[in-house]
Amino acid sequence: MRVAIFTDTFLPDVNGVAGTLGRWVGYLESKKVQVQVYAPGHPEGAFDRYGTTMVHRFAGIPFVLYPECKLAIPNPFHIRKSLRQFRPTLVHVATPFNLGLYGHRYARKRGVPLVASYHTHFDRYLSHYKLQWLEPALWRYMIWFHRDCRTVYAPSPSTADHLRAKGIGPVELWPRGVDTGRFHPEADRGEVLRRYGVAEDRFVYLYVGRIAAEKSVDVLLDAFRALPEDVAERSRLVVVGDGPMLAKLRESHAGSGRIVFTGFVQGQPLAELYAAANAFLFPSDTETFGNVVLEAMAAGTAVVGAAAGGVGDIVAHEMNGLLCPPGDAKAFAAAATRLYRDRELLARLSEGGRRHARMQSWDAIFARLLRSFEAVAAGTEGKKVESVRTV
Template sequence: MRIAIFSDTYAPEINGVARTLKRYTDFLEKRGIEYKLFVPESSTPFPAVPQVQRFTSIPFVLYPECRIALPNPIHIRQTLDEFQPTLIHITTPFNLGLFGHHYGRKHQIPMVASYHTNFDEYLDYYHLTFMEKWIWKYMNWFHRPFEKVFVPSKHTKDKLLKKELHSNIDIWGRGVDHTFFSPTKRSNKIREKHNIKEKNILLFVGRIAPEKDIHIVLETFHALPENVKKETHLLVVGDGPQLKPLSEANHKQITFTGFMEGEELAEVYASCDAFIFPSPTETFGNVVLEAQASSIPVIGAKAGGVQNLIEDGINGYLCSEKNVEEFVRSTTILLEDKVLRKSMGERAREFANCQSWDNIFNQLLHSCLSVQERIKRHTA
């Protein structure tokens, strides 16, 4: 099996697609499976490896962390001709994805796609709803030739089936390293660093951007009952276009840390008491799973892929999207009841322990192999 992968985002970029793809290529290397990866150049220096080819790129207007490559078609074609892929996997439907799309069709190579981002749901946040009809026309055309389309969650699968994007849609879930994100990493470091005196810490981790409904986080915190609010500190972790204006405002008992990763981020998760994530646009919600692995109950939106991770009333709470009253009620219940918080956190950790990356990638690989074998039988 030789896989050619096309993506408009990859490590060291910081987003769910890039990190998942890096884990996937690490898995392929561990399994001894050959691959070539075609991605945009990174805005951050990253060690070059022969399997990864990078191309000049510009930021994508709706999502600057996702870059639009300006590929060299002759160079890509020569590389593919030499590599002779047995499968093409396209993870984003833009410039590089279009080239892989064209090459696969021309050479009759089996192709699969993965759908990671609900760009259509971002349009309302950026006043571009007039584009929705054309985006779906393009997406339906783009995905037509694929043997299979992979999605991160059941909700996303149901949505794409309703949109008639493809008839063969499989779930390719996400995993979490539950030894790295662990309640054993709880410490007082974050309290000492930011001089947090309040009894409870309410946490948000994610891109500080409109489509994450960060305003719901702030409105929820400010609307907490006074007796709960005075004992709670809100910690907002992440970078994005709204970080500067929000962090410069005078928010009492709110700390904006900016971007965090690695051990520091794992310690922050483990050292907080509840996690709030109102984003309704997620296809999955990686940060929710990281919080759950850290034994933190999550208050999330009953929308997108997040609702497939939270069992309402068992390991967290689901609230109607943009409904501040429901978010306030659920957050208050958790912050007032330490015993309930601990019980839900344990259930969250149990769920996260079952989400193994190796199992998920093995299932993906098996599905890709079945596509190859089916095509072989049909062409024999």
């Protein structure tokens, strides 16, 4: 099997989609599947390698709803030439936009099996940027784009249901795993917190993610400000990430002393922050999955999340975390206060999260996904195969 992947983000970009696709490519390589990737990144026409995989790079322009990601400006001559040489037996489009459109067109024209993976609820981003009037047009386009796909892969049951309700399908689950060798509870808590000016005796609430409107960062900050004073004075909120709201929030909270904005953190320092925190607060209701929630669980950090989207699928309320109504800062404050006051609950949710995370093996997930890809390439995807679960 030869797989051509078209995406608007790929390593070394740092986000959930790029990381997942990078792992997927590495897994395919380990199974001797030939892969070529088409992605933004370097000057148009340039290419590089990821392992043995050729990564064709194209100039791009910032995407209006997510400036850190780029919409590639494809070079049709270069793409046609490389595809003619590679002769893919399956096309995987991980974006419905520029490069994805080219992969979509190539597959339709050449009769090559086409699959798509759905990663972002762009429709739910629109209201945060006062663009909700675009939603009907967006869905008309998304339905058209996916209608020729043999399979559409969704990262969570709620996302799969969302797509089916819009008339997109057939849909299969492609959930996410977590590297429990990297994310675990062991860390020198005092040393980790000192790096960010936080005393070891403080109860630490952690947020990791983009600092942007669609992540409901305002709910996070409102919830922390709503904590009872006896809890707030003994607590700190550590906000990890970059994004369009970061500079303004840093300025407006410069003298608070209780809220720390670290900026962008990755790798081992990020894993250590997860392990050093007592609780993870994640109010975003726009997630198709929520990789950071699974990472926090693997680190043994009790999770409070929004009862919406992919987060609502990961968190089993009162079992491995707590769920709150989306946008309800008072409910998040109440849940955060419970974890501060009830250390038995904190420990129970921490252990429940760790148990759940240990069951999310990347290898098992990718093995099922590969069987599904092979069925599509062979034209047997309609038959019962032991693959990613059809929803």
